[in-house]
Amino acid sequence: METDELTRLATLYYVDGLTQEDLSRTFSISRAKVGRLLKRAQEEGIVEIRVRHHPRDTSELEQQLVTRFRLERAIVSINHKDQDKQRELLAGLVASHLDRILSDGMIVAVGMGRNISSISQHAISSTRRSCQFVCAIGGAYRGGEAMNADHICRRLAARFGGESETLYAPALVVDPQARAALLQNDTVKQTLDHARRAQLALIGIGDINEDSNMVRMGWFTPEEIVAVRQLGAVGDMMGYDFIDLTGQPARTPFADRVIGLSFEDLVRIPNVIAVASEITKTTAVLGALRTGAINTLATTEAIAQSVLSLDEATRPRQGAGVTGISAS
Incomplete structure (x- = not known):
């Protein structure tokens, strides 16, 4: 047929x-x-079936996150025991949220990762817009489409309407000198400047473990990831901005090897939507929330509950520093 x-x-x-x-x-x-x-x-994607949970199921958790971390919005999906299905449930909610807030002329800076890719796959809209989806990080051939912002941008543009803009540079380079040279390239500079003018950024939150996407892609070795944890890093934002549990940048040897928007760039974007669906990312999510760069958090019930509990347990009291918690 x-x-x-x-x-x-x-x-x-x-x-x-x-x-x-x-x-x-x-x-x-x-x-x-x-x-x-x-x-x-x-x-074949001709039909997509979604089961939408009742907003009352997660509204209390969403409000607690908004209040505790001064967010503009929290999007929380119900729990699912299958990780792939969990990712799809959350992606569907974020895709629906984007369908409500995207408008003509909007620039969207797009990161990479399985959660961001899943959003592009689950986006359905009957309204065509003239948005611009711009790569916020360079490309990587390892890891497939999920690890390539260009593929994600193209799919988002096809689903919501508008155009995509490729960042013609690798996501990771061998040394800071190569990075500095690429950042001076007119084509690369123009796209990154365009991404910096975004009204909205769509990014993932990563965890620091030997089975992370960065290790699977060959960006870092398991030994390098262990070394990063020893420096206090609990997670990353958009693939490379490593942070500790207090939300402060964790200075690592990899900071000057990635071509993409920096943490300082993200802070200037009015609406940063950060997405995490894996329970292993609890400490990473808390660290990311404490940076103050996130306006909208999209996550799961389990992560939301764990983040709120961990924040309560590690919150500074009477001038004391944040109690460290091992990410291992």
Whole structure:
């Protein structure tokens, strides 16, 4: 069955309410084949099914996060035992939020990572806009589309409307001298300057462990990640801005090897939406929230509850410093 006919069949079932028996008669095929075709429509992305939780399920947690960390908004998804499904649940909520707030002429700086990529895959909109989605970090061939901001930008532009702008530079270079030279390149400089003028940034929060995306991509070795933890880092923002539990920058040997927006750039963007769905990122999320750079946090019930508890346990009291907690 061709795509157009498959789309018509799926529309009749999911939108017009015809039964599988009706479709069997209409298309002169068996009910079993109708079922297989409906499944195929989902697999090919013609049909996307979402289950939306009732806002009261997470509204209290969202309000606690907003109040505690002075956020403009918190988006919290219900828990799911399957990590891939958990990521998809949260991505659907963020995609719906973007559909409500994006407008013509808006510039969106886009990071990378599985959570950000999942948002682009789950974005559905009936409203076409003239937004500009700009890569906020260079490209990486390892890790697939999820680790490439260019792929994510292109998909967001296709789903919401508008154009995408590629940052023609690698995400990671071998030394600070190579980075400095690339940052002076007119093409690279123009795109980064464009990203700095964004009204909204969409970034991921990363954790520091030997199985992190940065290790899988070959950016850093497990030994280097251990060394970063020993320097006090608990996570990263957008892939490379390492932070400690207090929200302060954790100075590491990798800070001058990445081509992309800096922490200082993010602070100047009016609405930074940070996304994290993996429970291993609890300390990273807390550190990121304490930077003051995040305006909107999108996360899960489990992470939200853990972050609030950890913040209570490590909050400075009567002038005392923040109690350190090992990220290992």
